[in-house]
Amino acid sequence: AEHSYSHLIDTLEDGRFKFFNPQKLNDPRYDQLPLSIRVLLEAAIRNCDGFYTKEEDIQNILDWQQQQNKAEVPFSPARVLLQDFTGIPAMVDLAAMRDAVAKHGMDPSLVNPKCPTDLIVDHSLQIDYSKWCVSLKNQEMELVRNKERLQFFKWCSKAFKNVNVVPPDVGAVHQVNLEYLSRVIQVSDGFIYPDSVVGTDSHTTMINGLGILGWGVGGIESEAVMLGQPVSLTLPQVVGCKLVGSINPLTTSIDVVLGITKHLRQAGIAGKFVEFFGPGVCQLSAPDRTTIANMCPEYNATVSFFPVDQVTLKHFKKTSDKVKLKLFLNWQVIEINLSSMVPYVSGPKRPQDRVAVSSMKEDFQSCLDEKVGFKGFHISKEKQDIRVPFLHCGQEYQLVHGSVVIAAVISCTNNCNPSVMLTAGLLAKKAVEAGLVVKPYIRTSLAPGSGMVTHYLNTSGVLPYFSQLGFEVIGYGCATCVGNTAPLREAVVDAIKQGDLVACGVLSGNRHFEGRLCDCVRANYLASPPLVVAYALAGTVGIDFEKEPLGVTSEGKEVYLCDIWPSREEVQQTEEDTVISSIFKDLRGRMEKGNTFWNNVDCPDSVVFPWDHKSTYIRSPSFFSKLVTAPQSxxxxxxxxxxxxxxxxxxxxxxxxxxxxxxxxxxxxxxxxxxxxxxxxxxxxxxxxxxxxxxxxxxxxxxxxxxxxxxxxxxxxxxxxxxxxxxxxxxxxxxxxxxxxxxxxxxxxxxxxxxxxxxxxxxxxxxxxxxxxxxxxxxxxxxxxxxxxxxxxxxxxxxxxxxxxxxxxxxxxxxxxxxxxxxxxxxxxxxxxxxxxxxxxxxxxxxxxx
Structure with missing residues (x-):
């Protein structure tokens, strides 16, 4: 049938592609729309079928000024992104749907995702080996341990249309999304349109840093989108976030993230879209922007959107076509001064509880004193100075309240940002050169978001120094922040229990709820990668970096954090020298070729999946055995x-x-x-x-x-x-x-x-x-x-x-x-x-x- 908005179809000058041009509506309301809302409008126009998306939905979006927070509108994203933990139940459901369709005498091959779907195998990595063990052992263990799941994924990639499986040992889902899957513009059936995505990973919002609208959804919602249903959302309010001022040389991207998180959380923007603008935006690289956008779930925004500009186009290595940036009109605007940002960590139990690094020692002491709650542990005064000795590898150590026992630079939040990772690497290099070491009982790990990160860490020469401090690359995938840390040494666990100690974990992620890392580690702090290294060197969170040394060399020299912290200029120069386009090309090759184990995985050649009733990983669910068609009292x-x-x-x-x-x-x-x-x-x-x-x-x-x-x-x-x-x-x-x-x-x-x-x-x-x-x-x-x-x-x-x-x-x-x-x-x-x-x-x- 004739498309309701076929009169809006335009053709590019070279005649190769068509697109729906909302400006041809000649509606003055269009000029008042924020850029993120224009993406919703274009998708609604393009997918208007009178069924899921109706003309009244287009009118509601155009009438955004009056309909925000009132009208419910549909959004059909360009693609769906799945990580394996949420992807496997979605694909199991689709496989079970094929069974149900076949049982009713229909062709099971009719069951396919309608929306293009990428599934990245990344969350099953566990840290069985760390320190100076060969990191490939973790990857080998992952592949063997999850063979049944990988066989099922391989079957899905062959049996279903519109499903692309990125094999294991490539990278974390959000990293792969940024480096490989995303496009500013999508092309399909001769039409071009803005890229957009919904993903079953909280880090999906990172993509908004590249001007691509996207956010996280649950597995149930993702299945609906895969099968052609739009996401329903209340037409959101949009808050303009004006960035002014200059970034302090000692401030990392995670410090900017935590600072912006604080401001936006206090502003009460739950459920809203945030669009960034102002002179401070141009100071932020594309990785900086994605790092900021990544944390929007922590201040309860739906998305944190950076409109496409020259920085974005440079990131995608596109032409320098001018992009018309829409200035903010009568919207709510929050102004944030970047020069006010100072280094912070977040914890010990919730990401919203920010602590200035300069106040960390005093804040941890107050946590010991306070009653049990979101910050407090209620340790009596007479037990706060307890020291518990233990033996590790024949040498005696002591644990106290605040001792760091887990230090993880992990595959989320920061690894997309070369400057932050290189700062940590250069800090490690200077620490080793100064004669500092990390106590060997601390469970240290380095889980890069993708092979690209390992590539530039290696090219820059800092990777060996990470290893010397115990931050060995353990593999590619989500690890510590999803509870995949290997058990602590038995002597460490016994010491913690003996003294009822508040032991600490420090990680460069954005998930650290109490007991998540390890059930005996009560205090966990989110920190930038260089601060993870710094606290690992110190061995405690109870340290004032300005007044107390990180450690003492074998010659008795005290070394302070300021002695080994790399300058912003040094980091930028290292980034320019090492993060080059050839790295991305190498990554694409790895994704497309897979790895030897994945390529050798056997999978059934059938339309319906042959369930193995002995399998403890893959089972046909019972959801389709008794369908209910209406709510029941x-x-x-x-x-x-x-x-x-x-x-x-x-x-x-x-x-x-x-x-x-x-x-x-x-x-x-x-x-x-x-x-x-x-x-x-x-x-x-x-x-x-x-x-x-x-x-x-x-x-x-x-x-x-x-x-x-x-x-x-x-x-x-x-x-x-x-x-x-x-x-x-x-x-x-x-x-x-x-x-x-x-x-x-x-x-x-x-x-x-x-x-x-x-x-x-x-x-x-x-x-x-x-x-x-x-x-x-x-x-x-x-x-x-x-x-x-x-x-x-x-x-x-x-x-x-x-x-x-x-x-x-x-x-x-x-x-x-x-x-x-x-x-x-x-x-x-x-x-x-x-x-x-x-x-x-x-x-x-x-x-x-x-």
């Missing part, structure tokens, strides 16, 4: 968990190691696997039996039924305390539906599809909370779990709920956003809640649930 439900505030996705579906006493461990042991073969929850997301047992399996889960941290709950009918999975299993045997009671910000943190799939398979049909993280709320809806919100100023305590009542939720024939419902609690009283979500747009007039 809930009668006499029990409460599975009674939770408080700030329940993160780490609490709901851990990504790290599988505890030996967990329900998932019991299942794997029944399959005759040893603990060494357990791998991680992230690596086993293709097995619903493991992931269901791993739901609410966090050792940090605070369930009010129990009163202490742990993955336990009360089975109300029997009064027994059980593993969450065992309790849910009993309820399901007795056909009792389940709900969850929670406080504020339920579901904050990383996006994961299993944070909704897992509760659904446990039998949870509703979550009643004070507030929800928006993305998680959408995931619950996608799985058919109702996100219900207490009325303002009400919660479980104010309503005197014990959690042991029976709940009945009766749904009307039709649902609408923020519709108020009456929830019957036993025979005593009613709790009023409202549906805190948009009912998904569905042309079939039904809500299709897994």
């Amino acid at each position: 809930i009668e006499n439900a029990h409460v599975l968990l009674f939770l408080g505030d700030k329940v993160t996705t780490d609490h709901i579906s851990p990504a790290g190691s599988i505890a030996r006493v967990s329900a998932a461990a019991k299942y794997l042991q029944s399959k005759r696997l040893t603990p060494r073969e357990f791998n991680s929850y992230g690596a086993r997301r293709g097995n619903d039996a493991v992931m269901t047992r791993g739901t609410f399996a966090s050792i940090k889960l605070q369930n009010r039924f129990i009163g202490k941290p742990g993955p336990k709950t009360l089975h109300i009918p029997s009064g027994q305390t059980l593993d969450v999975f065992e309790a849910a299993e009993r309820y399901q045997r007795d056909s009792i539906p389940l709900i969850i009671l929670a406080g504020k910000d339920y579901g904050s943190g990383n996006s994961r599809d299993w944070v909704a799939k897992g509760p659904y398979l446990l039998g949870v049909r509703a979550v009643i909370a004070e507030s929800f993280e928006k993305l998680h709320k959408n995931q619950l809806v996608g799985m058919g779990i109702m996100p219900l919100q207490f009325l303002p100023d009400q919660n479980a305590d104010s309503l005197e709920l014990s959690g042991k009542e029976r709940f009945t939720i009766t749904l009307p024939d039709s649902l609408s956003p923020r519709q108020q419902l009456a929830v019957k609690v036993g025979n005593r009283h009613l709790v009023s809640c409202f549906i805190n979500c948009f009912v998904p747009r569905n042309p079939y007039k039904t809500t299709v649930l897994y």
Whole structure:
């Protein structure tokens, strides 16, 4: 049929490509739109089919000034980006869809992603070997340990159309996205259009630093986009961020990131788009911009957008065509002075708790004093000076509160930025030359985002100095920040437990919730790569770098941080000399050729996947065995968990190691696997039996039924305390539906599809909370779990709920956003809640649930 906006089609001067030109609308509202909103408009015009995207959606976007925060609009991105932890359940679902289609007598090959999808195998790397061991051992272990998963990925790359699998040992998903997959302009069927992406990785927002609109979504949303459905979003407000001033020579990009994070978080920009402009922008390289854009989830923006300019075009090695930059009109504008930025770290438990490096020693002391909370550890005064001796490799060392036991320069946030990595490398070089060493019991690691990083670190000559300090390249993929750190030395763990010490981890990432790195390391700090090296050299976070030396040489000379910190000019010169275009060409070759192991991986040659019933990694999920076509009322439900505030996705579906006493461990042991073969929850997301047992399996889960941290709950009918999975299993045997009671910000943190799939398979049909993280709320809806919100100023305590009542939720024939419902609690009283979500747009007039 004739496209509704075919009259907007224009042709480039050379006649090779066509494009939809919104300027031909001749609508004065177009000139008032921020650049990021223009990307939404162009996508809506191009994909207007009267079905998913309608003409009224285009009018709503054009009317952005009045419709922001009101109208719901569709967005069809140019591509989907998957990392393997969230990619494998998505592809398992598609494989199961083929089974379901074949069972109904249809051609299973019809099931394919409609939207081009890139899947990067990067999250399964574990640090089994570090220090001076050969780093290739980690890669070999990864490939052997995950052979079943790799065979499945290889099958996906051949069986499905529009699926490109980037093999393991190439780089982290966001790094590959920046270096290889992204284009300012996409080309398809003779049309050109702006590149855009949604990805199942929180770092997807990095791409906005290159003028490409993109953000992270959950696995459930990504599957919908893959199959041709647009993302639904509330037309966002846009905040202009004006950058002025000059960057201090001692300030790194991560310092600028943390400074901007502080300003924007205080400005209250949750759910908004941020666009950067002003004279300070031109000082930022493309990697600087991507580093800043990467952290936007931490200040709750949807995207942090840097419009395309000459710096961007130079990065892509394009022509120097002029780009018309839209100045800000009557928008909210925040001005940030870059010269005010000083070095910071963030922690010890949350990324929003910034600490100036100059105040670090005093701040850590106050954390020891404060009561247990987001910053405090409540260590009594008489126990704060305790020193615990231990032996390591025949030599005695001592641990105290604040001792660094993990120091990781890891594959996220900073590795896309050569200047930051080279600063760390030059610092390591100067430290070695000054005679400094890192204590050998500290678990150090260097996980570059891609081979490109190793290439320029090696070319610049700093890589051997990293190695001499113990920062050996351990492989390519997400490691420490997703809990893949190898266990600490037994003597170190014993010393920490003996003294009840607040040991510390320092990492150059953006995820460090308590217990995530290692369950015995309570304080974790985010820092720039050079500061990770500095704190590793010091061996403690309780140091004032301005007044105290990093260490003492064998000759007795004290060495201070200022003695070995490289100048900004030295770093820039090294970057110009080593980060050259040939590196990117080498990287492309590695991606396209793969590696020997990947190339030799055998995979089935079939349209449907031949499931191996003995596999503990890949299993056909049960989602399609009993499809529900409409929301169901809930009668006499029990409460599975009674939770408080700030329940993160780490609490709901851990990504790290599988505890030996967990329900998932019991299942794997029944399959005759040893603990060494357990791998991680992230690596086993293709097995619903493991992931269901791993739901609410966090050792940090605070369930009010129990009163202490742990993955336990009360089975109300029997009064027994059980593993969450065992309790849910009993309820399901007795056909009792389940709900969850929670406080504020339920579901904050990383996006994961299993944070909704897992509760659904446990039998949870509703979550009643004070507030929800928006993305998680959408995931619950996608799985058919109702996100219900207490009325303002009400919660479980104010309503005197014990959690042991029976709940009945009766749904009307039709649902609408923020519709108020009456929830019957036993025979005593009613709790009023409202549906805190948009009912998904569905042309079939039904809500299709897994």
